[in-house]
Amino acid sequence: MQRKKWITIMLSSVMTAGLLQGCGGQEAAGGTTTGGESEAKTTDNFNPTGMPIVKEPIELTFFTGKAATNTNNFEETLVWKEYAKMSNIKVNFQLVPFESLTEKRNLALANGDYPDGFYTARMPASDLAKYGEQGVFLKLNDLIDQHAPNLKALLDKYPDLRKALTMPDGNIYSFPSFYSPEFLPMLIGTPLWIKQDWLDKLNLSEPKTTEEFYQYLKAVKETDLNGNGQMDEIPYSGTGIEPLIDQLKGAWGVGTRGLGHKFVDVDPETNKLRFFRLDPKYKEVLEYVHKLYAEGLIDKDIFTQKSSELYAKGGKDILGATINPNPKTQFNGENYFGLGALEGPHGDKLYTHIKVPMVWPGAFVITNNNKHPEATVRWIDYFFGDEGATFYFMGKEGVSYTQTPDGKLEFVDEIKNNPEGLTLDQALTKYVTWMGGSYPGYVQEKYFKGSETLPESIAVGQKAEPDRIKDLWYSFNFLQDETEFMQSTGSDIHTLIKEMEAKFITGAVPFSEWDSYVKKVENMGVDKYLKVYEAAYERYKNS
Structure with a gap:
């Protein structure tokens, strides 16, 4: 163990020394230093505008996160084959399942065994700050x-x-995954469907209202609605309990700054930051969800269920309500529509299930092993413009999509109504690779034709619009000492809250113990937590 630690320190020192050595020489555009000869070769081969990006072909290798539903060979999809021809840049995607992504990404960074870039690798802001300052990320x-x-732009x-x-x-050390703030169905992402x-x-x-939603779930439990002669209907099912809480909490006026801030918001009465997970109003949210669970209106498998298991149930026509991108695309579910903001018992009505438009800050990162940073930046920036984004999300006109007389883009019938019964995502795998999310790019309704642009999803956005969060916070970035606090004490607080909320909901712990639970969490360092948040918020406001 000591030897490994010594080797790691030595590698870090060599890397740092290498970076510092060039400080007396010429600095590249990105703030990194390069040798004059290699820089000249790169510049000679680089086209600052137009296609191809480089005159002579080059290859890049990216550590790449992959969803289970995506193809196992990105290089053979239509988009990447065509883009390699256009740009003269061939990319080798080292695919890593999202399930093991964090572990393998951390290992690669720790031992220095990383390629030219990290693509769809869900790099957190804390790592961007850490490895950016070290010079690992350009x-x-x-x-x-x-x-x-x-x-x-x-x-x-x-x-x-x-x-x-x-x-x-x-x-700035990364290219983000960015959803247009005007594209509300995309920011909602996973509505509550009935x-x-x-x-x-x-x-x-x-x-x-929350009462009417309860009455609907109760009626589903008591009625053979699918007509199969069995009482097998499940009123509500999903993957984890948190998505349901995130959909409901606005009915009690908590979670007022969006899904990017799951523990802190602004109290509308005092206009001050509050740790809302301990607020009496949030307690009422949990009491409501506990009532649903206790009466058998929530799937008993909710805490452990995976998406594949949820969709298998959906395919049996037994789900009265669920949360996912769209039942039609996920399990060919018919007749579902999404709910808007529900009004709570005290008259609160706020649609809180809205994601930060910058969903992933570190969707794409260039490392110091990359010998072609300018070309790599041009390669990824193409997808942040209309032409490149249309190509990335839709593929090639006449092959994977067509344009209607009024200018709208539509996937070809083989994708929309696949003759083999494939879902939309499954039919897309030979053309594009954005399924599963986390991709770097700019998402707008006009060229993104995922489940969020189907009529049912657009309708949800229209319902949610009047009650949407008006002051939606983007993510805050923390200083190193703040990050250490959030990753230690903050993480411990998060873990305890998650465990205890599950116990309150299932009835394993009665709500009579709520006050003692609140004191326990507060004693863990909630005051310091709020001070850290306030400092980050002030930097965010004044940036």
Whole structure:
């Protein structure tokens, strides 16, 4: 163990020395230093505009996160084969399942065994700050200004995006996964769906309050709505209990700054930051969910169930309500529609299930092993413009999509109505690789045709719009000591809260113990937690 630690320190020292050695020489556009000869060769082969990006072909290798539903060979998909021809850059994608992504990404960074870049690798802001300062990730400020006109335009248009992408040292180290703030169905992502035909059979109207939602679930449990002669209907099912809480908490006026901030928001009465997970109103949210669970209205498998198991149940036509991108694309579910904000018992009505537009700050990172940073920046920036984004999400016109007379883009019938019964995501795998998310790019409704753009999803966005969060926070970036606190004490607080909330919901711990639970969490360091958050918030506001 000591020998491994010594080797790691020595490697780090050699790397740091190598970076410092070039400080007296010429500095590259991205803030890294390069030898004059290699820089000249790179510049000679580089085209600053147009295609191809480089005159003579080059190869890059990216550590790449992969969803289980995606293809196992990115290089053979239509988009990447075509882009290799266009750009003269062939990319080798080292695919790593999302399930083991964090572990393998951390290992690669720890031992220095990483390639030219990290693609769809879900790099957290804490790692961007840490490895950026160490020089492992390239500083992109100047590279973006000079060679990334598409991302630069977005940073200028959306100041909050620039704030969220800029680390505490003032530098940008990554390209994000960015959803247009105007594209609300995409920010919602996974609405709360219920079945219209079952509502009709029950002679119920669309639930508008938490009480009406409860009455619908109760009626589903008591009725053979699928007509198979069995009482096998599951009123609500999902993967984990947290998505349901995130959908409901706005009915009690908590979670007022969006899904990017799961523990702290702003109290509308005092306009001050609050740790809302201990708030009496949040306790009522948990009591409501406990009531649903205790009465058998929530799937007993909710805490351990995986997506594949949920979709298998959905395929049997037994789910009265669920949360996922869209039942139609996930398990060919019919007659589902999404709910808007539900009104709570005290008159609160806020649609809180809204993601940060910058979903992943570190969707794409360039490492100091990359010998072609300018070309790599141009390669990724293409997908942040309309032309590149249309290509990335839709593929090739006439092959994977067509354009209607009114200018709308549509996938070809083989994808929309696959003759082999494949879902939309499954049919797309030979053309594109964005399924599963976490990709670097800019998502707009006009060229993104995932489940979020289906009529049912658009309708959810329209319902949610009047009650959406008006002051949606992007992610905050923490200083090193703040990060250490959040990763130690903060993580311990998160873990305890998650464990105890599950116990309150299942009844393993009665709500009579709520006050003692609150004191225990507070004693772990909630005051310090809030001070750290306030400091990060002030930097965010004043950035």
